[in-house]
């Protein structure tokens with residue numbers, strides 16, 4: 001089996017290579033996947049241990065249940081579809097109970113296979129952007145994903161905290177669910193019952209016992225959105241659960257806390273601790289692993305990449321023709337300060353797609369939620385804008401400008417040669433040679449990291 005050689009989804013098919021399976025493989029390839037055939041679960045496991053697959057389809061007539069148990073035991077979080085030819089309903093149900101996402105009957109249905117691959121494509125996506133601080137946060141998140149420790153993701157509203165939390169879950173190897181719990185804008189009674197459940201009769205509308213999300217999530221991930229809004233009493237229960245590793249039930253029943261907690265905040269929790277509205281012990285538990293997502297206005301280089309991504313995705317979702325953004329529209333986007341961050345950018349592009357009539361999205365289609373247009377602060381034509389930016393460089397030699405570009409990029413990347421050479425589109429070897437020549441010319445450069 002092969003390691004990842006492209007961005008295609010790698011689908012591992014476990015079953016006999018002929019007949020229906022060959023057909024399923026053809027359909028998966030047509031739907032844009034790279035197909036890897038394995039004749040038995042053991043061969044597939046070997047590859048999955050090396051992270052050589054993104055999606056598995058396993059024949060239930062093989063030892064699929066044992067395969068699913070093994071994935072779980074080894075914390076290999078790859079999504080699995082069960083499949084079979086005339087398999088009994090019991091076998092399909094058993095596979096789903098053991099962790100398969102769904103059951104696909106064979107002979108395969110072209111649309112079903114394509115839909116499975118498409119939905120996985122969305123799941124696998126990690127935050128888009130090449131800003132240095134963001135990519136560092138993504139690498140950190142990937143590195144801590146397999147641990148059981150809670151994670152706190154901080155950042156302004158709409159910066160992509162939930163996107164990051166989902167990526168951590170997907171990269172964690174946890175086979176069970178990702179559950180979101182909204183902590184803001186709900187009453188103390190509701191959030192308490194949502195997290196910890198309640199007994200019948202616990203309050204007026206509690207007609208039956210309900211299991212809380214912390215327990216229900218099993219070994220999955222519970223994402224607590226806007227943790228700073230949690231009422232004091234729930235903060236105390238959550239801190240105790242994290243401290244003891246036990247969910248203390250309201251009537252003395254205890255259940256082990258198996259889920260991983262990831263919390264998000266757009267508030268300054270340290271300031272809330274100082275003001276007495278957030279528990280210091282809860283912040284200490286949650287803040288062990290902390291990820292900070294910068295606001296979009298500080299990620300200037302990501303704006304265009306995200307805008308193009310949304311224009312493509314939303315055109316496809318809405319069945320609209322793909323329209324590129326004009327140079328002037330891109331300039332307007334770069335100049336806006338995005339108080340609502342990525343969510344605001346996504347909404348602006350969505351509106352623009354629906355408003356645009358020509359072959360290109362022009363600047364006048366970029367409308368904010370209050371109906372006002374995003375206009376360039378200093379409306380100049382594209383050529384003049386470029387002139388403004390390169391103005392200070394005119395009169396200097398190419399070698400001089402190239403050196404300045406390399407040194408500034410390296411500085412922005414904290415001295416990281418690999419990241420800087422990726423951004424500049426040159427090889428690491430070329431970068432090293434250039435830096436060597438600068439050093440020989442007596443120019444100081446950022447130390448290597």
Ligand SMILES: Nc1ncnc2c1ncn2[C@@H]1O[C@H](COP(=O)(O)OP(=O)(O)OP(=O)(O)O)[C@@H](O)[C@H]1O
Nearest residue numbers: 127128129156157158159160161162163266342343
């Ligand atoms: N880096 C990114 N790449 C792709 N999409 C993104 C990115 N960041 C945010 N988004 C999109 O922007 C929207 C807002 O993201 P998300 O809900 O993760 O933000 P948030 O910080 O959790 O927001 P809130 O603070 O309001 O809960 C979503 O539609 C999400 O898909």
